[in-house]
Amino acid sequence: MRKKYLNILKEKCTRGSFEKLINLKNPKVEEFVASYTQHCNPDSVFIRSDSKDDAEYIRNRAIQLGEEKKLRISGHTVHFDGLHDQARDKAKTCYLLPEGETIGSDIKSIERGKGLREIHKILKSSMKGRQMYVCFFCLGPIKSPFSILAIQLTDSSYVAHSEHILIRDGYKQFKNMQNQEEFFRFVHSAGVLENNVSKDIDKRRIYIDLDENIVYTVNTQYAGNTIGLKKLAMRLAIKKASVEGWLTEHMFTMGVHGPNKRVTYFSGSFPSACGKTSTCMLEGETVVGDDIAYLRKIDGKIRAVNVERGIFGIIKDVNSKGDPSIYQALITPGEVIFSNVLVTDENQPYWIGKDGEVPIKGINYSGQWHIDKTDDSNVEITPSHKNARYTIRLSTLKNVDSHFNNPDGVEIKGIIYGGRDSDTSVPVEQSFDWVHGILTKGATIESETTSATLGEEGVRKFNLMANLDFLSIPLGKYIMNNVKFAEGVKSPPVIFSVNYFLKDKQGNYISGMKDKHVWLKWMELRINGDAGAIKTPTGYVPVYEDLKKLFKRVLHKDYSFEDYVNEFTLRVPENLAKIERIVKIYKTKVPDAPDILFKALTEQEKRLKDVQAKHGEYISPEKFL
Ligand code: SPV
Numbered sequence: 001m002r003k004k005y006l007n008i009l010k011e012k013c014t015r016g017s018f019e020k021l022i023n024l025k026n027p028k029v030e031e032f033v034a035s036y037t038q039h040c041n042p043d044s045v046f047i048r049s050d051s052k053d054d055a056e057y058i059r060n061r062a063i064q065l066g067e068e069k070k071l072r073i074s075g076h077t078v079h080f081d082g083l084h085d086q087a088r089d090k091a092k093t094c095y096l097l098p099e100g101e102t103i104g105s106d107i108k109s110i111e112r113g114k115g116l117r118e119i120h121k122i123l124k125s126s127m128k129g130r131q132m133y134v135c136f137f138c139l140g141p142i143k144s145p146f147s148i149l150a151i152q153l154t155d156s157s158y159v160a161h162s163e164h165i166l167i168r169d170g171y172k173q174f175k176n177m178q179n180q181e182e183f184f185r186f187v188h189s190a191g192v193l194e195n196n197v198s199k200d201i202d203k204r205r206i207y208i209d210l211d212e213n214i215v216y217t218v219n220t221q222y223a224g225n226t227i228g229l230k231k232l233a234m235r236l237a238i239k240k241a242s243v244e245g246w247l248t249e250h251m252f253t254m255g256v257h258g259p260n261k262r263v264t265y266f267s268g269s270f271p272s273a274c275g276k277t278s279t280c281m282l283e284g285e286t287v288v289g290d291d292i293a294y295l296r297k298i299d300g301k302i303r304a305v306n307v308e309r310g311i312f313g314i315i316k317d318v319n320s321k322g323d324p325s326i327y328q329a330l331i332t333p334g335e336v337i338f339s340n341v342l343v344t345d346e347n348q349p350y351w352i353g354k355d356g357e358v359p360i361k362g363i364n365y366s367g368q369w370h371i372d373k374t375d376d377s378n379v380e381i382t383p384s385h386k387n388a389r390y391t392i393r394l395s396t397l398k399n400v401d402s403h404f405n406n407p408d409g410v411e412i413k414g415i416i417y418g419g420r421d422s423d424t425s426v427p428v429e430q431s432f433d434w435v436h437g438i439l440t441k442g443a444t445i446e447s448e449t450t451s452a453t454l455g456e457e458g459v460r461k462f463n464l465m466a467n468l469d470f471l472s473i474p475l476g477k478y479i480m481n482n483v484k485f486a487e488g489v490k491s492p493p494v495i496f497s498v499n500y501f502l503k504d505k506q507g508n509y510i511s512g513m514k515d516k517h518v519w520l521k522w523m524e525l526r527i528n529g530d531a532g533a534i535k536t537p538t539g540y541v542p543v544y545e546d547l548k549k550l551f552k553r554v555l556h557k558d559y560s561f562e563d564y565v566n567e568f569t570l571r572v573p574e575n576l577a578k579i580e581r582i583v584k585i586y587k588t589k590v591p592d593a594p595d596i597l598f599k600a601l602t603e604q605e606k607r608l609k610d611v612q613a614k615h616g617e618y619i620s621p622e623k624f625l
């Protein structure tokens, strides 16, 4: 058998590639690469080691093949996905499960055998005429108790290039690996291309085989669907973590800098496009990771690492005022991939919300673009797509945390849950304890939908721990994993909720864009016993005096008592309605929802009703003093 594999590889590997593969001395790797070489039938196979030359080769190919185009600033390129391939395709993302098994009612799955046949049919000879790249990665820091190794096969130079920016190299780790060690595997083909974009969008599939730790993705280029090592690996890692007793979360990790050089580390979960990246990028703080964290209990403490080394971030509204650090990286020479932005006549990228004038024409994901251009349904085509992105390495940012590559991660003292909520939760609130936080804050996140996924925007959707899109285990089990995670931890992280999106009756946002920085500093003080709080039926909220001082210190702003009352009023009817919605979801859609969850929600409901009887529907925080 091995001989057969080696013959296939010998025949297809470009010069030097065969040796690079053989040098790994790993029959499982050889078999995987050879069998998909045979099945997808690329013209040639390139094996990427961790060398600079190999990375350079892929970057150059992306340009030569037109998958990326050079922009004016050195190192910057632009990539376009097709008009209908601009976000994660939830409808076509499926788990392959044994007959009769499901993960949850809203988590798509199909029978494994059927799915494997279908995807292999689509993948058959899908790489013909192209080169297949074989890339090795390490999820999490190198040589760390957190690391997971993975291989990506792809016929897209853009995908291979992006992953090299986003994920730590793993070829050397593979070389040191024991044969039996398991690794994640990803197979991607962009399928038939027309003008360099995937043509057969109707045959777009993202199939996840949890038994084998393989993800297949085809007829798509959008990174959220294709970059195996990002959200697709996250799905495999959620399952692995569940089996092994740790957590994989849709969380940033950051250091918040308190008084006397104190640094307190937080991880925070927010649904896509709800301020996650902009929170961990706040000026004066340091970032460990912006999107995915692995959390483990080590020596009785909870520690977290960034799974990635780069950012695939939403570019809309990134400008020198709101996100100075990222903006700087986007206008400085260096390796940056812009996707689905507008390219101006000056060969500069433009995106909605960038500093400067809006160009009147250029090239974007719809081809030649001019101001007021509309699509077939007469809907305006914006200069850049709302989900247009940038891909950069964290090391190019000046605010990267010094522990970013620490194999032991950082000790997490605070967890934050956020969401896009226009009418219910206060801007910041501390839970009573770990279990109350997991159950009433994490497990109840609702968020109004955004352009990060295909479909209508602004619809309130349940999204527990902002992780629903990526869950590969039943929801009840996932909740209990979280609840139990703090067992044996002497002082578990303090759990908070934040809401940056409260609106007034006229539909205007109540809080300012930068106010999140004050909430963050308050949480830091609170964890360290340096700020007071008022106990309400839903948690602890800040006292006015503390916020007033923080607004002055952090934002140089006066914060009026009126603003405070407006923001921190307990909205009883909305809170009760939310509990009712959430209970209904868990009762009707989550067969393994734990009793402890219903108990926590019922108790919260009772506390709300008690204060409602006493103080009415909208209760100012001072009433709880
Ligand atoms: C998100 O949508 O949450 C992202 C980008 O971080 S994606 O890779 O598309 O998931």
Ligand code: MN
Residues within 6 Å of the ligand: 250, 272, 291
């Ligand atoms: Mn994300």
